[in-house]
Amino acid sequence: MIDSAKVIAAGVVYDGDVWDLCNYQNSPDAALKIFDILTLSAAGSETNCSAVITNEETTEKFGFSSPAAYPSVSVINPDLQSTVTSHYLAYSAVDICSHCLDLYFTASYIPEMTADHIENILKTVIRTTDILLKNPSDYEARSEFIWAASVALNGSTRIGVEGNRFDTHLIEHSMSALYDIPHGAGLAVVLPAWTSWHMSMNPQRYERFARNVFGVQRGEEGVEAFRNWIVKIDAPVSLKEVHIPENGIHPLAAHIFRTIQMAGMQELYPIETLTDLLSSMR
Amino acid sequence: MIDSAKVIAAGVVYDGDVWDLCNYQNSPDAALKIFDILTLSAAGSETNCSAVITNEETTEKFGFSSPAAYPSVSVINPDLQSTVTSHYLAYSAVDICSHCLDLYFTASYIPEMTADHIENILKTVIRTTDILLKNPSDYEARSEFIWAASVALNGSTRIGVEGNRFDTHLIEHSMSALYDIPHGAGLAVVLPAWTSWHMSMNPQRYERFARNVFGVQRGEEGVEAFRNWIVKIDAPVSLKEVHIPENGIHPLAAHIFRTIQMAGMQELYPIETLTDLLSSMR
Structure with missing residues (x-):
């Protein structure tokens, strides 16, 4: 979910097709600010600036990494995951x-x-x-x-x-x-x-x-x-x-x-x- | 040295006596940006926002902690400490x-x-x-x-x-x-x-x-x-x-x-x- 948010946040301010960014080569320069509340801890996406996402049309699962995609705030509350x-x-x-x-x-x-x-x-x-x-x-x-x-x-x-x-x-x-x-x-x-x-x-x-x-x-x-x-x-x-x-x-x-x-x-x-x-x- | 830099950086923009800030109670709101190159690693000051400093007139050794005092860049190079x-x-x-x-x-x-x-x-x-x-x-x-x-x-x-x-x-x-x-x-x-x-x-x-x-x-x-x-x-x-x-x-x-x-x-x-x-x- 946070990965999707990162791709959306980058896509909104990218002047082109967002999938261009998801090939491990292009790195978005800018993104909207991301505030997240974790429902599941596993991916680690809450404390890094990378995303991996599936393009269901091409069945590709690629991603990107960019300092612009660091979450501004991640709420990681143990109670919410019980x-x-x-x-x-x-x-x-x-x-x-x-x-x-x-x-x-x-x-x-x-x-x-x-x-x-x-x-x-x-x-x-x-x-x-x-x-x-x-x-x-x-x-x-x-x-x-x-x-x-x-x-x-x-x-x-x-x-x-x-x-x-x-x-x-x-x-x-x-x-x-x-x-x-x-x-x-x-x-x-x-x-x-x-x-x-x-x-x-x-x-x-x-x-x-x-x-x-x-x-x-x-x-x-x-x-x-x-x-x-x-x-x-x-x-x-x-x-x-x-x-x-x-x-x-x-x-x-x-x-x-x-x-x-x-x-x-x-x-x-x-x-x-x-x-x-x-x-x-x- | 980094601690001194933090106190000076806070003192420059503080409208009063810098020693007011060094009592573990007042926390400076602002400071100049700090860029440091370590010559000795021990204090850990390069990755935190605290400072401890001695006032030689009063022989007090107190300090402060403030998000404004985080170093902007710390260069920590092993070669420089040999x-x-x-x-x-x-x-x-x-x-x-x-x-x-x-x-x-x-x-x-x-x-x-x-x-x-x-x-x-x-x-x-x-x-x-x-x-x-x-x-x-x-x-x-x-x-x-x-x-x-x-x-x-x-x-x-x-x-x-x-x-x-x-x-x-x-x-x-x-x-x-x-x-x-x-x-x-x-x-x-x-x-x-x-x-x-x-x-x-x-x-x-x-x-x-x-x-x-x-x-x-x-x-x-x-x-x-x-x-x-x-x-x-x-x-x-x-x-x-x-x-x-x-x-x-x-x-x-x-x-x-x-x-x-x-x-x-x-x-x-x-x-x-x-x-x-x-x-x-x-």
Whole structure:
């Protein structure tokens, strides 16, 4: 919703088609002021200047980033989120984790202090989701959960970080663009498969994740613990669970590949790799 | 230096005596814009809107806080701090820790996520100080050290925190106001004595500190490890080392008591308690 508001706010003062702005290349110079009240914390849009939006005609899910799009005021009140359903709480939790993990696992360098900060967000989300699934009106747990959501994407997780990408997001955006599933549900499907596939490319970081987030020793155990947590909070971990059929894999891979090309990541993710990755999510 | 700039920036546009603004009560409405380049990271003034300054005529060391005093631009470049002396590095390290510890030990409530954030800053300062004392031009360690200094006082350590005070700062300010010693050196003297005295008022927090910052079990061991670290980095831990004579204790206690009264903390710190506390620093 805040992302839509950002695109509308930029579109109103843009002398042209607003979709021109949503291609990760053009950045709007100006926008109306945005005042928002959060009903759900996950995207982190309340404390950043980016937006991702689906063009339903072209089935593209792209976005923009511009200092003009920072919300002027964001009201983030724990009480207002106590009625979020358990499913959407789980999807939100996975979304917040994915904002951390895309960066954490792909970055070529993360300062120790920033890595600890990211692990703190992950531990906070995991701990408070467990509490909130039992008692949705736990004020302290909700406060920490929604603050973790904001902090996960307000820029603080990128301090001193080099060479990070947003792999699972690029993959998932096509899933929720082509199939009408919540972004967090799509990420819940992507993350276990992607981390298993990606782990060998950054084994030390996965070991650190295993140790500091789940208190286990090996990278494989960490990835397994994370998958078990997703299952435990009742989020989907397979394409089947989100009703993406087996014959949908090829068109989906082709759709993702377009985004991958825009991000200049086609060498890492040729269409065969994407197909294999999606097949491992069945 | 940035604190002085803030007071000057507020004083230029204030229609009266600038010292009126420096009493923790009046807050300036306006100030000139401040652009700063850091030569030393410790105070955190580069990312907040507060200032503390000494009036040498009255020997008062008070300050103000005002949104008008936020620096417009702060240039924080690790390279520019590689020539900081080992003594000033140590004083800076203690100052940053004290910004965290005053809040951490006195707060009646700290969210788990914020406590973990504070512990991350403390661990970062301790780890990088050890590296920088050996190699002052270690760019990565310096980057983390100076970022820790900014984060320790940019508001992020107070998220969701209730009932915190700045005890060791209130005590130390009189020391550096009456005796020309660096603020961080004074804090190095105050902290071991104060934490030993204060520990019984918040034993669980001290146990957490011991466990999460120094990897030891009991609060006493944590306080001891912290004192040993101050000694190791060659900062002073006694009044004698900073040339405050024994007959200086009574006037010092009287001076501190005035600040304590302004902060409304006279029940916790009657003048006898301050005298005992200072005596334990001999």
